Amino acid sequence: MRRSVVRGTGHYLPERVVENSYFESMLDTTDEWIRSRTGIERRHFAAEGEFTSDLAIAAARQALERAGMVAEDLDAIVVATSTPDxxxxxTATIVQAGLGMQRGFxxxxxAVxxxxxxxxxxxxxxxxxxxxxRVLVIGAETFSRxxxxxxxxxxxxxxxxxxAVILEAVEGEGTSDDRGILATDLNSDxxxxxxxxxxxxxxxxxxVGFLRMQGNLVFRHAVExxxxxxxxxxxKAGLTPGDIDWLVPHQANLRIIVGTAQKMQLPMDKVVLTVADHGNTSAASIPLALSVADTQGKFKPGDVVVTEAIGGGMSWGSVVLRW
Known part of the structure; x- marks a missing residue:
């Protein structure tokens, strides 16, 4: 069986860092209120003239470098975004041109x-x-817009x-011991x-419009x-929660992450957390967290990693892979 193995990760955050205190002069809110309800302490905002494709290209270049590849080694680019240029x-074709990739698709x-x-x-x-x-998979967003x-x-x-994550085809045995993506689960309502x-x-x-959310209802649906x-x-992969080495969840809200981990009976020291520093970056949050954890050396070859996310639609799903 052909398996999709992770060969490289990369990420990019805009230079502008926005602390919670920034909002205190604009809104009826405080740093303490935001932290206590979300776990968020700061986030990054793109500069004027900095587009979703720019962020994606920067993350892709880092992933290519870490994988020891160049753009012409790729067969395809898939970009997940709700804020296209x-x-x-x-946006993926703009990224393709920006990387100098003149083949593939x-x-x-x-899916938000x-x-x-x-x-x-x-x-x-x-x-x-x-x-x-070889497929370059990117999540990139400019939700500040x-x-x-x-x-x-x-x-x-x-x-x-x-x-960004680069996947490469590798022959496996078709068992849960294989490296690479072992199973996926997608849903929407x-x-x-x-x-x-x-x-x-x-x-x-x-x-363009503005984002609207019924937060309490989203929270209840999210954990379940x-x-x-x-x-x-x-x-689907023939594994149990006890086999998980790392959970890399969508970084939307710390309370959702903790609630989900508890339902899965998973200790928090097996959960990758970046929500405090990045906020909710939508489709970018999981690949950002994967790349940050990879940079920190958290993942070892053979580790079982589960990613899961929920967003507008509503759409939700998960992937389990062996690093």
Whole structure:
């Protein structure tokens, strides 16, 4: 069986760091209020003239360097984003040109905060089917461009950034002992779309719009659905929660992460946390966290890593892989 093995990771964060105190002069909020409810202490905002593709290209270059590859070694690029540079073409094609890649193909996937999980699963399908041998998977967002700065319930939560992972085809035995992606689990329920959405769009309003969220309802769905998808993906791979070495969750809210880990009976010392420094970077949050943890040397060859995320749609899912 062809397996999709991680060969390199990379990430990029804009230079501008925004502490919680920044919002105190604008909104009825405090640093303590934000920290206690979200675990967020700071986030990064893209500079004027710095686009989602710029963040993605920077993360991709780091991943290529770490993998010992160049852009021409790639067969495909899949970018997960809800904040593309343009309505079209796909941001992935802008990244392709920026990297100097003149072969293969590139396209975007949109599943909001679950976007990277969907993109990773999609890239795994390309590799398993033989359509590609090496795929660059990127999550990149500039959510600061869709914030309503008068809404304290949303604008303090999000940040900008990008993370990248390079997958390469390797022959495995078809067992849970193989390295690479072992199983994926994807879900969505359009009946819940009004819990988290942007109130603008090309067809409906002709505007970009602002992010809107019913936070309490999203929280309740998140813990239940994230724990359930993690259990399903482990079952598919023939593994149990006891086999997990690292959980790399979507970095939306510390309380959601802790609640999910408790449902999975997983100690917090096995959970990668970056939410305090990055905020919620939507589709970028998991690859950012993967790259940061990889840089810190947390992952050892053979470690079982589970990623899981939930976002607007609602869409949610998980991936289990052996490092």
């Amino acid at each position: 343009l309505t079209f073409p796909a 590139a396209y975007d996937i949109q 905060c679950a976007g990277f999980v969907f993109a990773l699963s999609n890239a795994d399908g390309l590799i398993k089917s033989g359509q590609a041998d 869709i914030m309503d700065w008068t809404d304290r319930g949303t604008c303090v939560l999000f940040g900008d950034g990008a993370g 359009g009946n819940l779309r009004e819990l988290l959405y942007v109130d603008g769009g090309v067809s409906r309003t002709g505007t 659905k994230l724990a359930a998808t993690a259990k399903r993906v482990l079952d």
